[in-house]
Amino acid sequence: LSSTLAVDRAWDVDGHGGARTCTPSRLLLGAGPSPVPPRIMQALSQPTLSHFDPAFIEILEDVSARLRATLRTRNDATLALAATGSGGMEAVVGNFVEPGDRVVAAVAGEFGRRLADAAERAGAEVVRVRAAWGRSVPQERLIEAARDGVDAMLCVHGETSTGVRQPLDGLADACRERDGLLIVDCVTSFGGEPLRIDEQGIDVAFSATQKCLNAPPGLSPVTANDRALERLQNRRKARSWYFDMSMLLRYWLGDGNRPYHHTAPSNMLYALREALLLLEEEGLERRWARHARAHEALLAAFEVLGFVRLPREEDALNPVLALRTPDRIVEWRVRARLLERHGIELSGGLGHLNGVLWRIGVMGCGARREVQREVVTAVAAELDRDPSEALEALEAGWAT
Numbered sequence: 001l002s003s004t005l006a007v008d009r010a011w012d013v014d015g016h017g018g019a020r021t022c023t024p025s026r027l028l029l030g031a032g033p034s035p036v037p038p039r040i041m042q043a044l045s046q047p048t049l050s051h052f053d054p055a056f057i058e059i060l061e062d063v064s065a066r067l068r069a070t071l072r073t074r075n076d077a078t079l080a081l082a083a084t085g086s087g088g089m090e091a092v093v094g095n096f097v098e099p100g101d102r103v104v105a106a107v108a109g110e111f112g113r114r115l116a117d118a119a120e121r122a123g124a125e126v127v128r129v130r131a132a133w134g135r136s137v138p139q140e141r142l143i144e145a146a147r148d149g150v151d152a153m154l155c156v157h158g159e160t161s162t163g164v165r166q167p168l169d170g171l172a173d174a175c176r177e178r179d180g181l182l183i184v185d186c187v188t189s190f191g192g193e194p195l196r197i198d199e200q201g202i203d204v205a206f207s208a209t210q211k212c213l214n215a216p217p218g219l220s221p222v223t224a225n226d227r228a229l230e231r232l233q234n235r236r237k238a239r240s241w242y243f244d245m246s247m248l249l250r251y252w253l254g255d256g257n258r259p260y261h262h263t264a265p266s267n268m269l270y271a272l273r274e275a276l277l278l279l280e281e282e283g284l285e286r287r288w289a290r291h292a293r294a295h296e297a298l299l300a301a302f303e304v305l306g307f308v309r310l311p312r313e314e315d316a317l318n319p320v321l322a323l324r325t326p327d328r329i330v331e332w333r334v335r336a337r338l339l340e341r342h343g344i345e346l347s348g349g350l351g352h353l354n355g356v357l358w359r360i361g362v363m364g365c366g367a368r369r370e371v372q373r374e375v376v377t378a379v380a381a382e383l384d385r386d387p388s389e390a391l392e393a394l395e396a397g398w399a400t
């Protein structure tokens with residue numbers, strides 16, 4: 001109804017007849033952004049509403065409730081920040097880490113490195129517990145590091161730069177014993193890897209829309225429990241005005257009175273709502289299982305083509321398949337041809353893994369057999385290989 005009204009309005013003389021600008025069509029199978037399905041694109045193009053429109057407030061509340069359900073948390077403070085994942089990181093560190101805090105940070109890849117760096121910029125004394133890129137950080141070492149005190153422990157649940165899943169068992173208890181907060185980057189794991197915020201004792205988490213949720217980049221879901229919020233009350237004001245959680249929550253959780261903080265990116269929130277709805281229709285657990293199967297099936301196909309998974313099996317993160325490329329290929333040249341000739345995007349390695357690693361997204365609607373057939377066929381063609389054996393391995397993986 002609202003779109004009909006908008007089109008009928010007298011002032012609405014511009015912008016009919018379709019967009020004049022366009023972008024090429026791509027199959028996004030890199031480390032993110034992931035493919036955005038038509039349903040989400042359609043949701044995105046619904047009429048823009050203002051941040052005070054009661055119809056929009058309903059959407060906001062719906063997004064918050066669906067985020068709670070999919071993050072498996074009862075935290076009232078569950079919202080979607082107008083920011084990418086890095087903005088989520090800034091917000092979380094800026095609100096929950098203070099100068100002089102003792103912070104234990106797990107660093108085994110680019111995103112762990114960034115999180116530790118952000119805490120240091122916030123004035124914390126950062127104890128980095130490192131592991132080789134391609135491995136997870138052993139929990140015992142994090143627990144040991146927390147013995148001398150921990151105001152916050154920082155972990156990346158899904159390290160996108162290496163395709164590694166960081167186990168979190170035991171970390172919440174170690175933090176609670178020292179009255180510290182467990183803060184987790186769930187940018188890549190949310191929606192594709194088992195994640196239960198409350199059960200796992202995660203105090204604060206942030207994510208992003210462009211990975212396993214398949215919405216465009218631009219929002220960062222964030223959740224914080226009461227322990228974390230208590231800390232906000234007893235501390236100085238957040239360094240950042242835009243990311244001040246107390247002010248943001250007054251708008252998100254306001255009952256009747258929602259003081260203006262910033263203009264909500266309404267269309268992005270429609271996209272996120274549709275993404276969460278799609279996820280619910282499939283079922284969270286079924287979706288986790290599909291990602292696991294898709295990861296293993298794709299691995300089997302690429303092993304036939306001479307690639308080797310970087311992480312050990314027990315460390316593998318389902319949404320990102322990180323593969324060492326065969327010595328005989330110039331990896332960036334093959335990726336460039338995949339983009340040029342097939343419209344398929346894959347990611348290379350970061351840091352010292354640049355030139356020797358591929359990262360293939362196994363995210364949401366990208367974690368499907370038909371999509372994987374397409375990428376395996378294209379890669380085989382670019383490597384001058386018959387794709388049959390790799391495709392058989394893929395099918396066998398999906399059949400298990």
Ligand SMILES: Cc1ncc(COP(=O)(O)O)c(C=O)c1O
Binds near residue numbers: 031087161217
């Ligand atoms: C694990 C992880 N954390 C944080 C980020 C940063 O997110 P963004 O690029 O949306 O700012 C990314 C992006 O790839 C990521 O994979």
